[in-house]
Structure formats: C-alpha cells, structure tokens
Amino acid sequence: MADSTIYDVIIIGGSYAGLSAAMTLGRSLKNTLVIDSGKPCNAQTPHSHNFLTQDGNTPKGISTLAKNQVEKYETVRFQKDIAINGKKTPYGFEIKxxxxxxxxxxxxxxxxxVRDIMPNIKGFSECWGISVIHCPYCHGYEHRNQKTAILANGDTAIHMVPLIHNLTKDLTILTSGKAQFTDExxxxxxxxNIPIVESKIVEIDHQNGNVKNVVFQDHTKIDFDTIYxxxxxxxHSNIPTTLGCKLDEQGYIIVDDFQKTTVEGVFACGDNTTxxxxxxxxVYKGNVAGAKVNMELTxxxx
Structure with a gap:
C-alpha cells in the first residue's frame, strides 16, 4: 500500500537521534515521517547517565518523554514499522x-x-547493558571502585584501560586468548598492578544480569562485579549501503560535519555513524542533521 504523500523528510529510526532530528524539523514546519520499530538496542539497560536533566532516568523514560514532546508538532507523523528497502526516485527516495x-x-x-553481535560466551547477552557495559562515561560512575574486568585485547584494551583505571584500581584484563601487547x-x-588473564572465557555466571563469576575453559573462575x-x-539497516552510502573501515556510515552521507540527500546520525x-x-547529532536538512530544503x- 502506497502513501501518496511525498514527505519533506523520512527519518528511519525513532530513538534519541531520530527524535532529535524530528523535533528540529517539526519546529521548522517540515512535513516529516518517522519510521520506527520500537525496539531500541539499549532496551535492556536499566538506567541512562551523563545526559543533563535526565541523569539516572531509564532509556525508555527518556525516549517516551522525547516522543511525547515531538508529537506536539503537527507536521511530524510516526509510523511503527520496519523499513526494509529503499531506492532513489525522481523526487527523492522511496522507502518500503x-x-x-x-x-x-x-x-x-x-x-x-547498530546491532551488537554477542560473543559466543554463555551469559554475556543476559548481562549486556546491566553489568557487562561498554562506556565509562555512561555507566562508570555507578560501577566505580568495584572489582572490574576489561574483556578486550590489543588497541581496544589500550584505549579502555586508563579510562577505567581512573574509576577503579581493582582491575583485570581478560584477553580470552593470547595477549597482544608490546613489552612496553x-x-x-x-x-x-593490572593482571592479564589469557585463558579462554566460556561463561559469565550471573544472577538476573548481574555478574558473579567469569568461568574459563580450564574450569577456573574469577569473581567480578563489572565487565567492560x-x-x-x-x-542495523542495510538500506544506506543499498543506496550507495559508504562505510568506514570500522563499519560506520561516513558522514561530514553536518551528518551528510556520501549520497546526496541522505543523512545519518547517532550510533550508526560513530x-x-x-x-x-x-541527541546532538540528530539536532545537527535536522538543521542541515531543513536548511537544504528551505x-x-x-
């Protein structure tokens, strides 16, 4: 079934970045459609932090408040659905x-x-976002001074260790394989005093997503409170690449300072770009994308 309306903008994804872009466009009187599945990747995370006015609120609470505010702008419409395909047209783009x-x-x-790919470690996905966390800025304060592991190797570990050592001195590096570090x-x-454990991890023993022990292939265990x-x-969507948007070496959509992709008329913002x-x-990047799109349309x- 085709909608005969040609919207000024179609936003695919209605979480923080999408809602931020939608608010900017709604306030600029642009006829905007937001297509969202209602299944954000942080749904399991109990609390969100380091965001002014909403520190400690639930991810759902923040997005619900944001959507309620965006819905007040009469030129913004929401469609609960999943975008599965897209193509260029004489007037712009078509989304199915x-x-x-x-x-x-x-x-x-x-x-x-983006869609996180859980490693083949029993219990990892159940703990993800609760006690197995990714960001010291988003969650580190709440896990400060705890017995903490960093599940990483090579350059990733090198980047993470100083940031997390700042929050806890009880720190262990788990490489789950041969360590890839220089002598220096x-x-x-x-x-x-940061030990490195190379034994392969087979399970994270937990209770309701809260880490208790890391279990290794040799049947030994180490207890931890938190794992980074x-x-x-x-x-999360292959439509950008179908349309010709380029990705960088890490797999993020390449954008300029105004969130423009390598395809004219296509923008991207949020976790898919960084x-x-x-x-x-x-929220910041969504605001930038909305403002730039409005400027081009105007x-x-x-």
Missing part, C-alpha cells in the same frame, strides 16, 4: 516497510543505530 507500505520523501535521515604496554600494566566489553557490531555511543551525542524552494 515490512508491512508492505511504501513512503516517498525528498530527503532521508538514517538514525538506525605490559610493563605499564604491571606498574599499575566492546563486542563487534553491524549496521563509536562514541551516548544519549547526549545521539534553500531549494527559496
């Missing part, structure tokens, strides 16, 4: 959804986020 609806828009904003790096860890990890990820995953950053008819 899982419910077999078709929508047309002059510009696209992808606020689709290992000496630095020894200087700060950076699992692999993939783009490793810096936070509510505050997503200049095109002026």
């Amino acid at each position: 959804t899982e419910s077999e609806k078709t929508f047309g828009g002059k510009k696209l904003i992808f606020a689709t986020g 790096q290992q000496a630095k860890f020894e200087q700060h 990890a950076r699992p692999l990820f993939e783009q 490793a810096f995953r936070s509510v505050a950053n997503a 200049h095109e008819v002026f």
